[in-house]
Amino acid sequence: xxxxxxxxxxxxxxxxxxxxxxxDKSITHRQVLHTSDYxxxxxxxxxxxxxxxxxxxxxxxxxxxxxxxxGAPSGNRLHGTLDYAPNMPWEGVVPLATLLHEKTGLPCVxxxxxxxxxxxxxxxxxxxxxxxFIVITLGTGLGSAFICNGRMLxxxxxxxxxxxxxxxxxxxxxxxxGRQGCAETYCSATGFMMTFRELMQEAGRxxxxxxxxxxxxxxxxxxxxxxxARESFQKTAEWLGLTLANCCVFSNPRLIVLTGxxxxxxxxxxxxxxxxxxxxxxxxxxxxxxxxxSALPGQDAALLGAASLVWRSFSSANPEFHEFL
Amino acid sequence: xxxxxxxxxxxxxxxxxxxxxxxDKSITHRQVLHTSDYxxxxxxxxxxxxxxxxxxxxxxxxxxxxxxxxGAPSGNRLHGTLDYAPNMPWEGVVPLATLLHEKTGLPCVxxxxxxxxxxxxxxxxxxxxxxxFIVITLGTGLGSAFICNGRMLxxxxxxxxxxxxxxxxxxxxxxxxGRQGCAETYCSATGFMMTFRELMQEAGRxxxxxxxxxxxxxxxxxxxxxxxARESFQKTAEWLGLTLANCCVFSNPRLIVLTGxxxxxxxxxxxxxxxxxxxxxxxxxxxxxxxxxSALPGQDAALLGAASLVWRSFSSANPEFHEFL
Numbered sequence: 309x310x311x312x313x314x315x316x317x318x319x320x321x322x323x324x325x326x327x328x329x330x331x332d333k334s335i336t337h338r339q340v341l342h343t344s345d346y347x348x349x350x351x352x353x354x355x356x357x358x359x360x361x362x363x364x365x366x367x368x369x370x371x372x373x374x375x376x377x378x379g380a381p382s383g384n385r386l387h388g389t390l391d392y393a394p395n396m397p398w399e400g401v402v403p404l405a406t407l408l409h410e411k412t413g414l415p416c417v418x419x420x421x422x423x424x425x426x427x428x429x430x431x432x433x434x435x436x437x438x439x440x441f442i443v444i445t446l447g448t449g450l451g452s453a454f455i456c457n458g459r460m461l462x463x464x465x466x467x468x469x470x471x472x473x474x475x476x477x478x479x480x481x482x483x484x485x486g487r488q489g490c491a492e493t494y495c496s497a498t499g500f501m502m503t504f505r506e507l508m509q510e511a512g513r514x515x516x517x518x519x520x521x522x523x524x525x526x527x528x529x530x531x532x533x534x535x536x537a538r539e540s541f542q543k544t545a546e547w548l549g550l551t552l553a554n555c556c557v558f559s560n561p562r563l564i565v566l567t568g569x570x571x572x573x574x575x576x577x578x579x580x581x582x583x584x585x586x587x588x589x590x591x592x593x594x595x596x597x598x599x600x601x602s603a604l605p606g607q608d609a610a611l612l613g614a615a616s617l618v619w620r621s622f623s624s625a626n627p628e629f630h631e632f633l
Numbered sequence: 634x635x636x637x638x639x640x641x642x643x644x645x646x647x648x649x650x651x652x653x654x655x656x657d658k659s660i661t662h663r664q665v666l667h668t669s670d671y672x673x674x675x676x677x678x679x680x681x682x683x684x685x686x687x688x689x690x691x692x693x694x695x696x697x698x699x700x701x702x703x704g705a706p707s708g709n710r711l712h713g714t715l716d717y718a719p720n721m722p723w724e725g726v727v728p729l730a731t732l733l734h735e736k737t738g739l740p741c742v743x744x745x746x747x748x749x750x751x752x753x754x755x756x757x758x759x760x761x762x763x764x765x766f767i768v769i770t771l772g773t774g775l776g777s778a779f780i781c782n783g784r785m786l787x788x789x790x791x792x793x794x795x796x797x798x799x800x801x802x803x804x805x806x807x808x809x810x811g812r813q814g815c816a817e818t819y820c821s822a823t824g825f826m827m828t829f830r831e832l833m834q835e836a837g838r839x840x841x842x843x844x845x846x847x848x849x850x851x852x853x854x855x856x857x858x859x860x861x862a863r864e865s866f867q868k869t870a871e872w873l874g875l876t877l878a879n880c881c882v883f884s885n886p887r888l889i890v891l892t893g894x895x896x897x898x899x900x901x902x903x904x905x906x907x908x909x910x911x912x913x914x915x916x917x918x919x920x921x922x923x924x925x926x927s928a929l930p931g932q933d934a935a936l937l938g939a940a941s942l943v944w945r946s947f948s949s950a951n952p953e954f955h956e957f958l
Contacts, residue, residue: 391917440789454883456788461781463885464765465921468781470882473915475875478802485915550800557795558779558883560788590798590810592716596790 310370314618315360315414318424318610319343319380321395324352326359328373329615333432335608337363349390349398353407360412375415375621376408377614379424386466388418417617421610422451422469423460425567425602427620428613430455433604434565441563442555443602444471446570450492450499450551456559471555472496476547494547497523497569504540511536527573541576548577549584556593567602567609574601635695639943640685640739643749643935644668644705646720649677650932651684653698654940658757660933662688674715674723678732685737700740700946701733702939704749711791713743742942746935747776747794748785750892750927752945753938755780758929759890766888767880768927769796771895775817775824775876781884796880797821801872819872822848822894829865836861852898866901873902874909881918892927892934899926 313328313336326339339359346352360373367373382393388405390396408416419427426443429435435443439458445451450472454461461468472492473485480489481502493499504526508517513536520526530537552564570577578601585599604612638653638661651664664684671677685698692698707718713730715721730743744752751768754760760768764783770776775797779786786793797817798810805814806827818824829851833842838861845851855862877889895902903926910924929937 456781456786456793457784459782459784461884463781464887465885465917467917468883468885470885470915473882474879475801475913476803478875487913487915550803554799554879555883557798558793558880559786560790560793560795562789588800588812590795590812592790592792 310368310372313367313371313373314615315356315363315373315376316611316614317356317376317378317380318614319378319383321381321393321397325611326356327611328363329611331619333612335611337366344397347397349402349404349407352398353404353411356408357411360414373414375417375618376412377424377617378404378408378416378418379421379610379614379617380404380418381421383418383420383424384466385417385419385423386462388416390418415618415621417621419617420451421445422453424610424613424617425451426453426455426460426565426613427616428604428609429565429567429602431616431619432612433602433609434600435563438563440559440561441565442471442552442559442561443565443567444552444555445568446496446548446566447568448496448498450496451568452555454555454559454561456561461559471551474551474554476551476554491547491551495544495551495570499547500540500544500570501526503543504537507536507539507543523570523573527576530576538576541573542580544570545577545580545584549581550588552581552585552599553588553590556597557590560593561597563598563600565600565602567604571601572606635693635697638692638696638698639940640681640688640698640701641936641939642681642701642703642705643939644703644708646706646718646722650936651681652936653688654936656944658937660936662691669722672722674727674729674732677723678729678736681733682736685739698739700742700943701737702749702942703729703733703741703743704746704935704939704942705729705743706746708743708745708749709791710742710744710748711787713741715743740943740946742946744942745776746770748778749935749938749942750776751778751780751785751890751938752941753929753934754890754892754927756941756944757937758927758934759925760888763888765884765886766890767796767877767884767886768890768892769877769880770893771821771825771873771891772893773821773823775821776893777880779880779884779886781886786884796876799876799879801876801879816872816876820869820876820895824872825865825869825895826851828868829862832861832864832868848895848898852901855901863901866898867905869895870902870905870909874906875913877906877910877924878913878915881922882915885918886922888923888925890925890927892929896926897931 316329318325324341328337384391390402405416405418435441443453452469452471473490475489477489481493483490526537641654643650649666652660653662709716715727730741733741760766768778777794777796798815800814802814806818808815851862
């Protein structure tokens with residue numbers, strides 16, 4: 309039987325994962341490119357095109373690649389561009405969707421990583437058939453995507469869903485956005501590590517900090533019963549619970565899906581979080597919002613999401629978007 | 634020429650304003666009912682029906698009333714109900730849209746007062762032809778309505794747009810919702826008066842407080858140069874500026890319209906607010922969001938909004954809503 313595939317690209321500052329994704333969630337023809345090897349976006353697009361050419365040779369003549377879906381930090385769907393992506397080798401506004409479309413002749417849809425994670429959950433994950441949900445990514449920063457009444461919120465510049473930059477502690481921790489007290493300075497993996505370091509210093513244990521590079525190490529310590537490691541999860545849950553309750557007053561969702569590095573901590577985070585979240589929730593929402601972790605396989609979630617971008621676009625094209633369908 | 638009208642109802646805890654509204658913004662056949670005169674919602678509906686009957690006699694035979702639009706605190710559009718409205722004489726969940734429809738035979742659309750204000754701005758006011766905007770009502774509480782991508786946000790329970798209950802000061806002022814630090818405890822007309830009282834007390838001027846019943850009195854004092862009255866506007870602007878900047882990270886709007894009692898203060902509030910808002914705004918939104926006060930006549934804005942509910946429903950019916958079109 310002939311197959312129909314999307315070429316999915318999970319584009320990051322250091323690596324780009326490529327693969328073909330089928331409607332059945334199958335992932336084949338994987339490839340990894342090193343983003344920094346490509347000085348100009350045109351060179352990167354050339355490499356994608358070469359990969360597509362080699363993939364096409366391996367497919368049967370009846371198989372079809374129907375589009376290219378790209379998830380990238382600072383991806384702007386309205387314009388199909390990367391907008392001043394801070395960790396990317398290419399500067400300014402990069403019209404990546406146009407470049408990919410012109411080179412490959414394929415429809416191309418591009419969006420930011422949080423939105424792509426949400427499309428993945430919508431198509432394949434925890435939010436199937438849902439019309440009102442929020443996806444929160446807890447990585448280096450705190451990303452968010454709001455699906456309301458069956459549609460992704462984009463806003464008039466395509467920059468909606470920046471819950472990580474909601475100020476939750478006026479005059480609080482400095483944020484790289486130039487302001488203070490943004491949710492992501494407390495609730496992202498980076499914010500979590502800062503909380504852990506603060507607590508270790510208060511306890512006079514700063515000399516041990518060299519053993520803790522990332523949340524995984526703190527998680528391991530917490531599982532061994534380390535009090536400060538556990539307290540770091542509790543404090544992060546306090547801030548994240550407040551942040552999520554604040555998100556609910558905007559869109560009154562049915563579900564919040566947590567994903568990204570810190571979500572890997574599982575129960576250590578979810579258990580205190582559930583309690584804090586319910587406590588902070590506006591009374592009329594209590595018992596009406598579920599909180600869950602992504603059930604998609606971590607390393608493939610972004611590829612599945614990037615593919616969903618294309619599948620969803622076919623079923624509900626939006627004339628506002630700069631897409632090639 | 635025969636006219637087409639909507640029967641608009643601006644329902645409050647003490648009064649209900651009724652009128653016919655034409656597509657040209659004309660308001661005729663005004664009537665005021667005292668809500669507390671009606672012990673049961675059925676009695677109120679009976680009075681509405683009687684008013685409609687008398688109005689109909691005054692219209693020409695070719696004139697037509699095409700529907701009833703109702704704006705009310707705690708109005709829930711998804712179910713056409715008043716849900717536990719705290720200041721209304723009727724308790725629990727009141728199926729007002731159903732009652733009105735059954736009694737009058739007319740299509741009936743009901744929504745909460747903030748959403749109704751937003752429909753008014755959309756149809757007749759500052760937000761005509763706009764797809765992405767927010768309306769904030771600064772009255773006893775802080776109400777909000779989010780229009781995103783050409784549609785009002787309702788959320789899965791019909792309870793979206795509760796920006797007044799975003800916590801902006803963790804551990805801050807107690808809110809009647811049972812939590813602490815909600816935006817409305819600082820930014821509503823009530824919150825403003827509390828700030829004024831706090832400042833007067835700090836200054837040892839509490840004996841003067843008897844002269845200040847409402848923001849209008851403080852406004853007059855500020856215009857006379859009273860330092861504490863002016864400082865109250867400045868402090869309120871600080872909190873409101875932060876609240877509005879936080880709203881923007883969700884929906885990336887093009888415009889925010891302020892309405893309600895406190896908005897009447899005009900420049901006294903808007904001038905410091907503009908500055909604080911721009912300072913708090915995420916960099917990528919700077920220069921892309923306008924802030925304005927409602928240009929609709931205060932006493933009629935809710936009637937115009939209630940009428941817009943019906944006009945808009947005809948042009949974009951939503952099968953989710955419990956409406957009779």
